[in-house]
Amino acid sequence: MKKKNSTNLIHAGINRTKFMETSEPLFLTSGFIYKTAEEAEQAFKEQKKRFMYSRFGNPTIEILQKKLATIEGAEACWATATGMSAVFTIFMSYLKKGDRIVAGRALFGSCHHILNVILPKFGIEVELIDGKDINCWEKALKKKTNMIFFETPSNPCLEIIDIKEVAKLAKKNGAIVVVDNVFATPILQKPINFGADLVMYSATKHIDGQGRVLGGAILGKKKFCNEVIKPFIRNTGPSISPFNAWVLIKGLETLELRVKKQSENATKIVDYLQKSKFIKKIFFPYLEESPQFNLAKKQMLGGGNIISFELTSKKNNEKEKSFSFLNNLSLINISNNLGDTKSLITHPATTTHHRLNKTEKMELGITKNLIRLSVGLEDAQDIIDDIENSLKKINI
Numbered sequence: 001m002k003k004k005n006s007t008n009l010i011h012a013g014i015n016r017t018k019f020m021e022t023s024e025p026l027f028l029t030s031g032f033i034y035k036t037a038e039e040a041e042q043a044f045k046e047q048k049k050r051f052m053y054s055r056f057g058n059p060t061i062e063i064l065q066k067k068l069a070t071i072e073g074a075e076a077c078w079a080t081a082t083g084m085s086a087v088f089t090i091f092m093s094y095l096k097k098g099d100r101i102v103a104g105r106a107l108f109g110s111c112h113h114i115l116n117v118i119l120p121k122f123g124i125e126v127e128l129i130d131g132k133d134i135n136c137w138e139k140a141l142k143k144k145t146n147m148i149f150f151e152t153p154s155n156p157c158l159e160i161i162d163i164k165e166v167a168k169l170a171k172k173n174g175a176i177v178v179v180d181n182v183f184a185t186p187i188l189q190k191p192i193n194f195g196a197d198l199v200m201y202s203a204t205k206h207i208d209g210q211g212r213v214l215g216g217a218i219l220g221k222k223k224f225c226n227e228v229i230k231p232f233i234r235n236t237g238p239s240i241s242p243f244n245a246w247v248l249i250k251g252l253e254t255l256e257l258r259v260k261k262q263s264e265n266a267t268k269i270v271d272y273l274q275k276s277k278f279i280k281k282i283f284f285p286y287l288e289e290s291p292q293f294n295l296a297k298k299q300m301l302g303g304g305n306i307i308s309f310e311l312t313s314k315k316n317n318e319k320e321k322s323f324s325f326l327n328n329l330s331l332i333n334i335s336n337n338l339g340d341t342k343s344l345i346t347h348p349a350t351t352t353h354h355r356l357n358k359t360e361k362m363e364l365g366i367t368k369n370l371i372r373l374s375v376g377l378e379d380a381q382d383i384i385d386d387i388e389n390s391l392k393k394i395n396i
């Protein structure tokens with residue numbers, strides 16, 4: 001019988017050894033031995049299915065992959081060393097010289113670097129568009145395209161892209177659809193149900209969620225993962241460490257609890273920010289007055305734990321005001337990471353997105369008074385008090 005998410009997060013993928021341990025076993029080994037040379041030959045000829053080398057197969061990593069695939073409702077999963085290696089693996093395993101990729105331009109800074117700097121070096125055409133506007137997708141997809149890539153909600157202004165409508169256009173064109181689902185997590189959004197072909201995660205974020213390890217994941221159809229993703233990972237090695245995979249397995253056990261509580265906290269903080277005279281603008285998927293609210297509700301089960309907001313400020317002192325606000329905080333930590341049990345805050349214009357030029361920042365709404373808050377598991381009122389105290393202390 002099909003189990004619910006909460007059950008799968010705990011039990012899916014487990015493969016106990018003969019010792020019948022309760023917790024998932026950690027196979028911290030780079031390789032595996034063969035009883036005979038014949039056995040090794042058979043394994044390399046793929047006549048016998050068994051673990052050979054942890055770059056492309058390890059029992060602990062396999063538990064993580066099976067668990068993630070079950071939660072996502074995907075046929076297959078490949079775990080990677082980081083979220084960025086998942087993104088890069090997807091691009092480089094599928095695209096070739098002369099191919100074309102269209103991406104929503106509201107993306108994490110390193111994704112911009114891959115699209116703007118690395119892919120063109122390999123003769124891959126890249127077009128970045130306003131992903132919120134379905135007309136832009138329609139126009140861009142008039143030209144033969146091989147892949148579509150976008151984040152929804154996006155980093156840092158939480159733009160929402162209509163996965164179903166974009167996927168419909170992509171199918172007509174023959175392009176595959178890749179969704180970076182990091183901000184939503186598999187708890188709040190399942191892009192495959194709306195027509196996405198591949199979903200990727202930075203498992204470093206909510207999946208670990210406790211600031212310990214880096215990790216990534218690629219999820220999709222079995223045939224695609226076996227024929228395209230597997231040979232690329234096997235031969236180029238963006239593989240995850242079994243230790244990190246084990247930590248992520250433990251992280252997944254509490255993912256739903258954490259994401260739900262963090263979303264609840266975030267909603268309370270948004271309510272507070274809406275009333276504050278120090279706040280000019282709020283970006284949050286479940287903000288009722290946002291024109292994207294209905295779309296967010298259609299494809300997400302909650303608003304998530306990331307809130308971005310602009311401080312009110314006079315011209316020319318936005319950066320100083322933002323820095324003063326961040327420096328006055330005592331509970332919320334300044335960090336470019338997100339999805340952690342600890343509330344983390346950053347100034348995107350000078351950190352995660354500092355490499356974008358002025359025009360790119362303007363197009364994405366990354367102003368000098370924009371702050372991104374990743375809401376943690378602390379008491380919501382304590383987080384609000386910290387924000388309020390800090391806002392009152394700004395003396396610029």
Ligand SMILES: Cc1ncc(COP(=O)(O)O)c(C=O)c1O
Nearest residue numbers: 082083084108155182202204215
């Ligand atoms: C939306 C998004 N995608 C991808 C990444 C990259 O993940 P990682 O840091 O695990 O490489 C990040 C964060 O860093 C991110 O916020």
